[in-house]
Amino acid sequence: MAAEVEPFWKHKSLDQLNHQEWESLCDGCGLCCLQxxxxxxxxxxxxxxxxxxxxxxxxxxxxxYPNRIKFVPDCIQLTPGQAEExxxxxxxxxxxxVSEGKDLPLWHHxxxxxxxxxxxxxxxxxxxxxxxxxxxxxxxxxxxxxRAG
Numbered sequence: 664m665a666a667e668v669e670p671f672w673k674h675k676s677l678d679q680l681n682h683q684e685w686e687s688l689c690d691g692c693g694l695c696c697l698q699x700x701x702x703x704x705x706x707x708x709x710x711x712x713x714x715x716x717x718x719x720x721x722x723x724x725x726x727x728y729p730n731r732i733k734f735v736p737d738c739i740q741l742t743p744g745q746a747e748e749x750x751x752x753x754x755x756x757x758x759x760x761v762s763e764g765k766d767l768p769l770w771h772h773x774x775x776x777x778x779x780x781x782x783x784x785x786x787x788x789x790x791x792x793x794x795x796x797x798x799x800x801x802x803x804x805x806x807x808x809x810r811a812g
Contacts, residue, residue, distance in 0.1 A: 677743035688757035692787040693723030
């Protein structure tokens with residue numbers, strides 16, 4: 664009888680992940696690519712329905728991931744060394760969950776084997792986002808969807 668192998672995210676720290684394992688933690692929801700507003704009084708971060716100009720509104724994938732910093736200079740590139748700062752990520756985010764010592768949800772593609780589950784479960788905003796530039800920045804507050812944290 665073969666021994667059951669524990670998934671890498673359960674026995675490795677973020678610092679121990681190789682590049683492929685790190686990238687695979689992304690569930691493909693695209694929520695981190697939505698425009699956010701920060702409350703200056705309490706530093707709360709609020710997600711809007713307005714997507715980064717590089718985010719495909721249906722697939723929730725970056726249209727130019729390898730070159731995204733070139734076109735969106737303030738795009739945040741997540742690294743294991745930033746784990747203590749992941750509180751701004753959505754509570755469903757694989758990076759945040761693993762950094763907090765939690766397991767991935769059943770709909771995560773590493774658990775269920777289906778990259779579309781994140782959309783069927785309506786974790787992503789697929790088909791419900793607005794293109795950057797379609798809403799004046801002064802009106803972004805009208806399109807809040809949740810508070811991080």
